[in-house]
Amino acid sequence: MNLSQIELLRVLQENEFSLSRAAEKMHIVQSAVSRQLQLFEAELGSPIYQRQGKKLIGLTALGQRIMAEVAIINMAKNNIQTIAADFIDSNQGVLHIATTHTQAKYFLPKPILRFREKYPGVRIYMVEASPEQLINKLHTRKADIAICTEKVGEDSDLIVNPCYEWHHAVVVPKNHPLSTGDISLKRLASFPILTYSFGFTGRSNIETAFKNTAMELDIILAAADTDVIKTYVRLGMGVGIIAGMAYDPAVDQDLVARDLSHLIPCSKTKIAYLKNNYLPLYTQHFMDELLIAAKELNFH
Amino acid sequence: MNLSQIELLRVLQENEFSLSRAAEKMHIVQSAVSRQLQLFEAELGSPIYQRQGKKLIGLTALGQRIMAEVAIINMAKNNIQTIAADFIDSNQGVLHIATTHTQAKYFLPKPILRFREKYPGVRIYMVEASPEQLINKLHTRKADIAICTEKVGEDSDLIVNPCYEWHHAVVVPKNHPLSTGDISLKRLASFPILTYSFGFTGRSNIETAFKNTAMELDIILAAADTDVIKTYVRLGMGVGIIAGMAYDPAVDQDLVARDLSHLIPCSKTKIAYLKNNYLPLYTQHFMDELLIAAKELNFH
């Protein structure tokens, strides 16, 4: 048994058990991969992959048990490297942030800017994805931390910390009927709605608000992206329900935003990361920066 | 980085950082060990051992952080092998039991005999040690499970399950004054006492019983071993305080045992094993056997 065999199992897991693709990912020829897997299975004395002919189609019962340990080993191996790199120079490294469009555009700019001032040597990679994918990115270590509102919390491999709370707002063009007067669920429901896709940016809370009423929202456009929603609101397609902090008074002068905190429960944006994954010091400082930015947000 | 380097770090840890002894343990020459360590440190970019001249004298701060991950990797590696072996034939293997003399002689014979009937293919290694050493045997994986009464419970790496409860008894030769009449702490304290060493077999509970009295026990002999205590009781040196189940009516006909459950708090014998360590199925069955034997004990 050696570490490259362990690594191979991980890569196979992430590539639908394709030997040729695994070989590609590991920058070696496919025959080498084939042999290493044979050697490993021979050493264990029992196959860890189910086969259909020569193709691998899944894990055996043994394989499943082993993959849990494989994940642990790979995690620890990476941790050793990260710990060492962090020890040598804790101001240099890479930070992979996985988040949704709304967070990336309307919450992260300030903390990221501040962070870059303190840590100019840290390269920041930001990857946008759906909340579901975000969790996956953490598990496959394609991201170090995830910032998102939905879909985290059930996973016992994750540590999830609250970041900040916010409310939805309705945005309409100036002179739109909704720009004046009280807003009720009923009045809201009388307009065609543009808001986030399922599973995005507090969408579940919008559902919650209407669940116990007889009314149904007429959602004519659902997008993952606040800017898409705004664009179509500007075109007069209907009223947008977006995250409150996604209304930018400077840029969105042609729109009117009105708070919906009395109608839709508050949404909670969280910071999540893998439990057993070592995070460099600067990553911890980045999370501090997020919390500071969150506090400032709540003051306004 | 490779697994033998990781293994090397573990071996060094267990051999006071001596390269030559580590080489011996790993069945390779010392120069090879020296080189592998150099390569590993070079790969990390920073030393993980403190040195005095050429000798290693301890871990650096980096080294300490890394050793935690090293332990995880070694554990997972061993787990993979154990899981595979267990999968191929769950009736064959090795079982290392670490326990104290009293348990080994007076509690374990019955469950072990039963276990052997079911699993003739499992080799049982029993290692006797002090409770303190038992924990260490678990950590260094020289034992799979430990059965003991003292000194377990604080360790978060261990899973500790209760096994059975028992009381101390006093043993005296026939015709000894204590063989008749009520027994009080005061009366007990008036005789020279022979009992277990500190940290052994419920000794702490004997201390507890006398802590809040002005009296002090005159312990003239302390042994780890019940049989040693009995031997000297037979020679008339004093009265023995031993574990109740360590009195064997068949063999100890020349002695009288009298229960002390009204004087000394009950002792709790536990089964402990390493949290992240995979135990073969038969080991789990062995623990079941222990619990069955424990139940039978409590009926009598």
Added chain:
DNA sequence: TAAGGTTACGGCGATCGTAACGATC
């Protein structure tokens, strides 16, 4: 000077790459 660690060098074995072959869709 013995014991422990490092450095130099030669040899062996593990593992890779090339290439031909086999199977499956």
Added chain:
DNA sequence: GATCGTTACGATCGCCGTAACCTTA
């Protein structure tokens, strides 16, 4: 026949062992 996996074989690179050398108790 294109894709994917296996087998065979030669070449290379890593790692070990021998041995000489260095350092410290």
